[in-house]
Amino acid sequence: MNTYVALCAVGAEKVLGNELKHLGYKLAGDAPGRVSFAGDDDAMYRANYCLRMSDRVYLQIAKYPAEDFDELFDGCYDASWQDFLRKDSRVVVDKVRVFRSKLNSEHTIQAMVHKAIYKKLGDSYRMQNMPESGEEIKVRVYMENNTAHILLDTSGEPLHKRGYRTANVPAPLRETTAAVLLQEMLWKRKFPLHDPFCGSGTIAIEATLYAHNVAPGLGRHFAYENLKIYNQQRAVEIKKEEASKIRTDVLCRITGSDIDPECVEKARLNAEHACVMAGRALQLIGSDAKIERPDFIQSDFADLHAPEGYDEGLLLCNPPYGERIGDVEEAEALYRRMSCLFTSFPGWKIGVITSQKSFQKCAGVYAQKLKSVKAGNLDTILYMYDAK
Numbered sequence: 560m561n562t563y564v565a566l567c568a569v570g571a572e573k574v575l576g577n578e579l580k581h582l583g584y585k586l587a588g589d590a591p592g593r594v595s596f597a598g599d600d601d602a603m604y605r606a607n608y609c610l611r612m613s614d615r616v617y618l619q620i621a622k623y624p625a626e627d628f629d630e631l632f633d634g635c636y637d638a639s640w641q642d643f644l645r646k647d648s649r650v651v652v653d654k655v656r657v658f659r660s661k662l663n664s665e666h667t668i669q670a671m672v673h674k675a676i677y678k679k680l681g682d683s684y685r686m687q688n689m690p691e692s693g694e695e696i697k698v699r700v701y702m703e704n705n706t707a708h709i710l711l712d713t714s715g716e717p718l719h720k721r722g723y724r725t726a727n728v729p730a731p732l733r734e735t736t737a738a739v740l741l742q743e744m745l746w747k748r749k750f751p752l753h754d755p756f757c758g759s760g761t762i763a764i765e766a767t768l769y770a771h772n773v774a775p776g777l778g779r780h781f782a783y784e785n786l787k788i789y790n791q792q793r794a795v796e797i798k799k800e801e802a803s804k805i806r807t808d809v810l811c812r813i814t815g816s817d818i819d820p821e822c823v824e825k826a827r828l829n830a831e832h833a834c835v836m837a838g839r840a841l842q843l844i845g846s847d848a849k850i851e852r853p854d855f856i857q858s859d860f861a862d863l864h865a866p867e868g869y870d871e872g873l874l875l876c877n878p879p880y881g882e883r884i885g886d887v888e889e890a891e892a893l894y895r896r897m898s899c900l901f902t903s904f905p906g907w908k909i910g911v912i913t914s915q916k917s918f919q920k921c922a923g924v925y926a927q928k929l930k931s932v933k934a935g936n937l938d939t940i941l942y943m944y945d946a947k
Contacts, residue, residue: 562622563602564710565613566593568735568933574742575612582609590703592933595619600790603713603783604797608776611738611769614717617699617710618643625707626661628671635675635709641683643711643786647693650676652700653712660702672700672709694785715782722779723833726825728758732877732912734775736934737765743930743941744873744910748811751872755860755900757815760826762875763853764833770811771837771850774801778836795843802840807848812869816858826855861896865904871946874900875910887915894921901944909944918942 563584567575569592576586579596582605587595594613598606606616620643623634644650652673655665662668676698677689697712719735740762746752748770754762768775777798783789817823830853837850865872878897879890894917900909901924911918914937919925926942933939 560597560599561602562587562595562619563598563606563713564593564595564617564619564708565606565610566615566617567613568592568739570930570932571612571735571739574739575610577742578610578612579606582606600788601793601797603788604794605801607714607718607781607783608798608801609774610718611765611775612735612742614719614735615712615714616718618713619708620698620711621707621709623707624705625702626705628662628667631662631668631671631707632675634707635672636679638679638709640676640679643788644676644680644696645693645787646680646684646686647690648680648785649691649693649695651695651697652676653697655700655702658701658703660705662702662705668700668702672698696785697782711786713781713783713786715780718776720779721775721833721836723764723836724759724761724829725832726759726828728819728822728825730879731759732761733935734761734765736912736932737761737877738769738775739932740875740910740912740941741766741769743932744875744908744943746873746875748809751812751866751869752814753863753872753874754815754876755817755858755863755874756876756878757817757826757855758822758877760815760829760853760855762877763813763815763826763855764830766813767811767830767850767853768833768837770806770809770813772804772806773833773837773840773850774804777801777840798840799843802844805837805841805850807841807846807850811851812866812872813853815853815855816860816863817855818857818859820857823855823857827852830855861899863900863903865907870906872904872907873910874904874907877912890915891917891921894918895923898922898924901947906946908946909942911942911944912939913942914939916940 625631701708928943
């Protein structure tokens with residue numbers, strides 16, 4: 560049994576933990592921005608394919624006490640790096656995080672771990688100088704309470720890069736953040752969902768993948784493919800297992816709108832890419848079935864109303880913050896206009912994510928629940944309104 564560490568946005572640890580338990584893994588503790596879990600060798604593949612809310616998945620190579628640099632070096636050297644890395648692997652210790660530890664020089668910790676890894680590889684392969692001509696392998700170090708956690712990246716590109724979003728808009732919402740919002744709002748596919756500020760379509764697309772049980776990583780590559788432990792046959796088998804779980808028989812109403820026609824076209828294009836990705840996964844198991852595309856229209860949010868016959872649903876949106884788009888005054892003017900949504904969608908739950916703490920005052924409606932969520936580098940708040 561191995562220990563893995565899944566990174567996530569600060570504030571999303573609980574919903575990520577629930578997702579891991581749903582996949583059948585036992586949690587092994589958490590800290591701000593990450594959740595540890597126990598899993599077999601298959602977990603390296605399945606977690607990367609399936610996790611919707613994690614940014615990266617690491618394999619813990621070593622965990623040991625280190626109060627001085629000799630202990631840091633020796634503990635790292637003792638790990639069986641030769642089982643994971645090839646003789647030409649190019650190792651990069653990309654990040655070091657320190658918390659309440661005697662060793663607090665991130666640069667020196669980085670250099671010492673890098674040296675220990677190459678010393679072990681050199682001794683194992685009987686080479687004085689490692690060529691470093693192969694694929695880049697990333698290692699991350701956490702020094703916490705005088706304990707070193709040495710982690711090997713199995714994901715590569717961050718997991719929010721599903722591969723379907725080729726048409727971007729300014730300040731797009733991360734796919735993993737959209738997945739977190741859906742879980743925080745307790746959305747189920749039997750309820751209609753609409754995003755009145757759809758932008759590149761991320762919320763509606765992530766809802767579509769979730770509703771049809773499409774694992775978000777089925778259409779991309781991962782860093783574990785460059786490790787010695789990579790078993791291509793087993794990875795393909797697990798990919799087919801996850802493809803067989805895709806639901807093509809469900810009916811759901813997932814829509815989005817935006818006042819900008821260019822955004823609407825980009826959202827449609829991204830949604831098509833996502834659904835084609837799902838279709839290719841289905842082809843692996845001999846199915847030519849397709850999943851339903853979300854529907855996007857051009858509209859000012861002020862002209863929207865709950866569709867006839869749908870007394871319940873979820874309105875979930877990521878309006879401009881005034882941080883990256885426009886200014887705060889423009890954002891607050893927009894928020895004041897957004898008050899109409901609460902009367903135009905009676906009986907619907909509403910979720911709004913923004914970094915502006917003045918949202919409730921501007922909209923004139925106060926949320927029943929607030930949730931702090933890190934969205935990229937921004938500290939944001941998800942305002943959650945119950946159905947009236």
